[in-house]
Structures are given as C-alpha cells and as structure tokens.
Amino acid sequence: MQIRQLEISQNFSRLPQTLLFSLRNHLEIWATVIVILAAATFMLSRGTGFSITLVTVFAIWAMLAVSLNLVLGYTGLLSVGHVGFYGIGAYTAAVLTANPRQELLEGEIIQIFAWPFFAALPVAVLLCGVVALIVGVAFSRFRDDVYVLVSFGFAIIAYNVFVNWQWVTRGPFGIHQIPKPVIFGYTINDDLEFLLLTLAFLAIIVGISWLIVTSSFGRVLKAVREDEDAIEVFGYRSSRYKLAIWVISAMMAGLAGAMLATYTSFVDPNSFILLESILLVAIVILGGLASIWGSLLGALAFVLLEEGVRFVPFLPPEHVGQVRQIILGTLLVLLMLFRPQGVAGRFKL
Amino acid sequence: MTTSERHSIESSFVLQTLDIEKHFGGVSAVDRLSISIPRGLITAIIGPNGSGKSTLINLLSGTLPLDGGMVVVGPKRLRAIRPYDSPNIGLTRTFQDVRLFEQISVLDNLYVVMTERSSLLSLFQRARKEHRERAERILHVVGLWEKRNDLAEELSYGQRKLLEVGRLMAMNTQIYLFDEPFAGLALHMIEVVKGVIRELQEYDRTIIFVSHNMGIVRELSDYLIVMDSGRLLARGQPDRVLNDPAVIEAYLGN
Numbered sequence: 126m127q128i129r130q131l132e133i134s135q136n137f138s139r140l141p142q143t144l145l146f147s148l149r150n151h152l153e154i155w156a157t158v159i160v161i162l163a164a165a166t167f168m169l170s171r172g173t174g175f176s177i178t179l180v181t182v183f184a185i186w187a188m189l190a191v192s193l194n195l196v197l198g199y200t201g202l203l204s205v206g207h208v209g210f211y212g213i214g215a216y217t218a219a220v221l222t223a224n225p226r227q228e229l230l231e232g233e234i235i236q237i238f239a240w241p242f243f244a245a246l247p248v249a250v251l252l253c254g255v256v257a258l259i260v261g262v263a264f265s266r267f268r269d270d271v272y273v274l275v276s277f278g279f280a281i282i283a284y285n286v287f288v289n290w291q292w293v294t295r296g297p298f299g300i301h302q303i304p305k306p307v308i309f310g311y312t313i314n315d316d317l318e319f320l321l322l323t324l325a326f327l328a329i330i331v332g333i334s335w336l337i338v339t340s341s342f343g344r345v346l347k348a349v350r351e352d353e354d355a356i357e358v359f360g361y362r363s364s365r366y367k368l369a370i371w372v373i374s375a376m377m378a379g380l381a382g383a384m385l386a387t388y389t390s391f392v393d394p395n396s397f398i399l400l401e402s403i404l405l406v407a408i409v410i411l412g413g414l415a416s417i418w419g420s421l422l423g424a425l426a427f428v429l430l431e432e433g434v435r436f437v438p439f440l441p442p443e444h445v446g447q448v449r450q451i452i453l454g455t456l457l458v459l460l461m462l463f464r465p466q467g468v469a470g471r472f473k474l
Numbered sequence: 475m476t477t478s479e480r481h482s483i484e485s486s487f488v489l490q491t492l493d494i495e496k497h498f499g500g501v502s503a504v505d506r507l508s509i510s511i512p513r514g515l516i517t518a519i520i521g522p523n524g525s526g527k528s529t530l531i532n533l534l535s536g537t538l539p540l541d542g543g544m545v546v547v548g549p550k551r552l553r554a555i556r557p558y559d560s561p562n563i564g565l566t567r568t569f570q571d572v573r574l575f576e577q578i579s580v581l582d583n584l585y586v587v588m589t590e591r592s593s594l595l596s597l598f599q600r601a602r603k604e605h606r607e608r609a610e611r612i613l614h615v616v617g618l619w620e621k622r623n624d625l626a627e628e629l630s631y632g633q634r635k636l637l638e639v640g641r642l643m644a645m646n647t648q649i650y651l652f653d654e655p656f657a658g659l660a661l662h663m664i665e666v667v668k669g670v671i672r673e674l675q676e677y678d679r680t681i682i683f684v685s686h687n688m689g690i691v692r693e694l695s696d697y698l699i700v701m702d703s704g705r706l707l708a709r710g711q712p713d714r715v716l717n718d719p720a721v722i723e724a725y726l727g728n
Contacts, residue, residue, distance in 0.1 A: 341589035341596040351575035359587040360561035
C-alpha cells in the first residue's frame with residue numbers, strides 16, 4: 126500500500142518532465158489542439174459575426190501562406206516578394222471591377238471598367254502569372270541570399286508602382302467601392318456566403334498544392350532545395366522547376382489578393398508593404414516549412430494573435446500593433462532556437 | 475587503315491576526349507588531354523593528388539564547363555556539356571564529396587532520378603509500382619532497405635556513399651563515372667560497390683572509376699589511365715601500365 130502511494134507520488138512529481146517530453150515530441154499535435162481550441166473559444170465568446178470575419182481573414186492569409194510554402198518550404202527559395210503578387214492580384218481585381226465615378230477628384234481621368242468580379246478574377250490571376258514569368262526568368266538564376274535580395278527588390282518595386290502609377294491605382298487614395306462577387310445574377314453580399322466562397326478557393330489552392338507536392342514534380346522541387354547542382358547532373362533543369370513553382374505560387378497569391386479586394390471593397394498601397402511579406406514568411410516558418418498543414422495552422426495562429434491581442438485587458442489600443450509584432454518576433458526566435466523546422470514541418474532552413 | 479578498320483576502332487571506344495582543357499587561374503588542371511574509354515569495360519583512372527582526375531570527371535559530366543577541346547560520345551561531338559544534358563549523352567556520376575538530397579527520404583533519393591524529366595509532365599506523375607520495385611531491388615543490393623524511410627542526412631558516412639551508388643543504379647545510362655567510390659568504406663561495403671560495378675558491366679555498361687586503392691584497381695579494372703599534372707602519363711592494360719617506370723616514378727618520386 127505504501128509502495129503504491131510512493132509510486133503515485135513519484136509519477137506525480139515526474140509529471141512536469143513527462144509533459145515537457147510529450148510537448149517536445151508531439152509539438153505538432155499539441156499545437157494543433159491548442160490553436161484550434163483557442164480559435165473555438167475565441168469565436169464562441171465573440172459571436173457569429175466576429176467568427177465569420179475571423180475565418181474569412183484566416184482563409185485569405187492561409188491562401189498566401191500555403192502558396193508561399195511551395196516556394197519557401199518545398200523549393201527552399203526565401204522570397205519576400207510574395208506581397209507584390211498579392212498586391213497585383215488585389216489591384217487588378219480592384220481596377221477592373223470598381224466604379225468610383227462619384228468620388229473622382231476634379232479633372233481626374235481614370236479608366237472605368239466596372240467588370241463583374243468573376244470576369245476580373247481570372248485576369249488578376251493570369252496577370253500575376255505573366256508578371257511572375259517575366260521576373261522569374263531572371264530570378265530563377267539566383268539562389269540563397271541573393272534570392273532574398275532580388276525578391277526584396279521586387280516587393281519594393283511593386284509597392285512603388287502601387288503608390289506612383291496614379292492614373293491606374295489612384296496612388297495613396299486607394300480604390301473604393303469594389304463590388305461583391307456576383308454568381309449567375311446573385312450577389313454575394315452575405316458574410317457567411319462570402320466566407321464559403323473564400324473557403325472554396327482555399328480548398329482549391331490546398332488541393333492543387335497537395336497534388337503538386339506529392340507528384341514527381343514536388344519531389345524534384347525538394348531535391349532542388351537540397352542540392353541544385355547535383356539534381357542537374359541527373360537531367361533536371363533546376364531553373365525551370367524554380368520558375369514553374371514561382372509562377373504557380375504567384376498566381377495563388379494573386380487569387381488571395383483579388384479575394385481581399387472584393388472582401389474589404391477597398392485597396393490602398395498600405396496593405397502591400399514589405400512588412401506583410403515578412404509576417405507571411407514568419408507564418409510559414411512558424412507553421413512548418415514544407416508542410417501544407419503547418420501553413421494552415423500558422424495562418425490560424427497568426428489571425429488569432431492579430432485579433433486576440435486587441436482584447437488583452439489594460440493594453441492601450443495604440444500599442445496593440447507593436448505587441449503583436451513583439452509576440453510574433455519572440456515566437457520566431459524561440460522556434461529557430463529550439464525547433465528550426467517549425468511546428469509541423471520537416472525541413473530545416 | 476581502311477574505313478572498316480577505323481570504324482571498328484571508333485566503335486570500340488564509347489567516349490573520347492580531344493585536347494580538352496581546364497584552367498583555374500593560371501593553373502592547368504586538365505591540360506590538352508586526349509583519352510579514349512573502351513566500350514563495355516571497367517576503366518580505372520589513377521594519378522597523384524592534384525593530377526586532375528576529379529576535374530576530368532567534372533568536365534565529362536558537365537559539372538565544370540570545358541575551356542577547350544571536344545568530347546566525343548557516340549555520334550555526338552561536344553564542345554560544351556551542360557550538366558542537365560549528361561544523362562541524354564548517356565552518362566551519370568557519383569561525387570567525391572558525397573552529394574545526396576539530405577532532407578528527403580532514402581527512397582525519395584532514388585525515386586527522384588527515376589521519374590519524368592519534363593517539368594510539365596512530372597506534375598502529373600507519381601511514384602508507380604515499377605519505380606517501387608526497382609527502388610526496392612536497389613536498396614536490397616546496397617543494404618539500405620531497412621533505412622528506406624530515414625532522411626538521407628541520418629545515414630552514416632558509408633551508408634551515404636552506398637546510397638549514392640544506389641542512386642547511380644537507378645539511372646539508366648551507358649557510362650557510369652565513379653569518383654573515389656571506395657574511399658572511407660568498410661571492407662564489406664567495398665565488396666558491395668565492387669559487386670555493383672561488376673553487375674553494371676554484365677549489362678554491357680561502361681564504367682570509369684577514380685581510385686587511390688591499387689589493390690582494387692588491379693583487381694577490378696580492365697583498362698588503366700594514369701594522369702599527372704592534368705596530362706596523360708600512361709594508358710593500357712593495368713599490369714603493364716603499373717610496371718611502367720614513368721608511372722612508378724610519378725607515384726614514388728625519384
């Protein structure tokens with residue numbers, strides 16, 4: 126009897142160690158459970174309207190994260206230029222669908238298309254593909270740190286085009302009154318319907334990404350990531366594979382951008398600053414490189430953090446943004462120290 | 475020499491280099507080298523350190539660009555070889571400093587060289603039964619079947635070298651270049667690599683290997699090329715070449 130009690134108390138005293146051990150070895154499962162529980166609690170306590178907003182924002186970030194992971198996690202190209210394609214997609218959809226006739230400044234001339242959203246969407250996606258193809262031909266020759274620099278350059282150029290190409294983008298004014306999507310004469314005005322549409326697009330992107338990474342093509346991408354020169358000797362042209370995945374990923378980011386434009390019905394250059402790209406890179410790394418599930422998890426955790434910090438008691442609203450970034454930055458440093466492959470990933474940077 | 479004689483000589487060589495050159499700064503690593511590799515035999519390349527053996531392998535596989543000269547493979551006369559063209563020419567290689575795809579599985583390291591080369595077609599292809607069967611056979615030969623789901627980076631040095639040999643077996647080419655395949659291997663692993671080389675020869679493939687191990691060179695090779703300072707020093711039957719005074723001098727000094 127005494128021995129049994131001793132055993133129980135010993136087991137109990139070992140509990141923290143056991144927990145820590147389990148946490149380290151099953152971080153993916155723990156993180157999934159914690160993030161989903163947090164999301165559920167948060168949404169239940171804030172009501173339906175808030176939940177729908179949260180999940181819609183999540184879906185848009187998730188599209189970006191999954192598409193960036195194809196380039197960053199699977200192919201090993203650290204691109205901080207993803208926000209450029211996000212912006213091109215958003216602006217193309219905005220310019221083609223908006224009808225800002227009433228609010229034009231005096232003497233301002235701007236081409237008004239007023240297309241339906243579903244006509245503008247393929248154009249936005251294709252335009253991203255074309256731009257990605259053009260810059261990608263040059264970018265595919267680079268690797269490692271040089272790749273970071275050229276993609277950085279791309280993000281800067283894209284931002285400056287958004288700000289300064291005023292007769293198309295209306296510069297810092299932004300474009301307002303972007304209409305909601307219309308399917309067969311039915312306008313998707315309801316938030317829940319819009320959420321379902323966004324989730325459908327997210328599902329398509331996740332599906333395509335899954336097909337890519339499990340195909341022979343995906344295997345070559347990983348080999349390119351591991352040793353670009355060695356895989357060439359076996360008959361693969363690395364630069365073609367890098368170009369192809371870059372274009373596919375850019376088109377997915379363009380889709381996310383178009384959804385953002387019609388969701389917020391307003392775009393301006395501030396949504397496409399370099400910081401957004403860096404946050405996105407952080408999401409992909411935190412969630413897990415070369416793991417689609419990790420990117421979804423990372424995007425959900427990020428959106429929870431974004432919205433959650435706002436409700437922290439005693440925190441003045443003007444500091445919310447900073448606190449968010451400090452938390453994200455700290456998480457990134459901790460993860461690089463203790464788990465370089467991210468929460469759900471396999472590949473270490 | 476009659477035309478038919480010339481033809482038979484040409485076809486008995488699977489690969490020839492004509493005055494190929496490679497310079498690094500002012501140093502000639504390979505200096506107007508002309509060699510011929512006999513078809514279907516095991517050719518060993520030996521020479522002191524820095525004699526240009528690895529550079530030669532790198533030039534043949536396109537890993538380094540040629541500075542001059544020409545490589546003749548079958549009907550093709552090549553002044554430039556791009557690395558991704560080397561399997562089309564009929565040639566594949568191992569690396570002296572083992573280069574695997576570290577953070578993918580052992581099995582995927584083999585699949586990746588078996589599947590579709592076109593980036594478009596490969597999008598619609600997955601590892602099929604035939605790929606699995608071939609990979610399984612190869613992994614049994616090199617003794618890595620148990621490790622098939624491990625990442626390549628988790629293998630020991632010897633296992634990594636064997637996996638690289640296995641990756642070569644997964645390629646289907648005419649010429650196989652092995653750069654120091656025996657260096658640093660335990661005895662039973664050396665036997666495995668020898669077995670692979672002999673098996674490739676049975677399938678009428680041409681094998682070229684670089685080695686410092688004279689015992690293995692004597693035992694395995696049908697034809698021997700000795701290099702010194704980027705030039706050809708001697709060539710021919712191993713027994714005869716190894717007794718050549720010039721070769722002995724190059725190896726042992728005066």
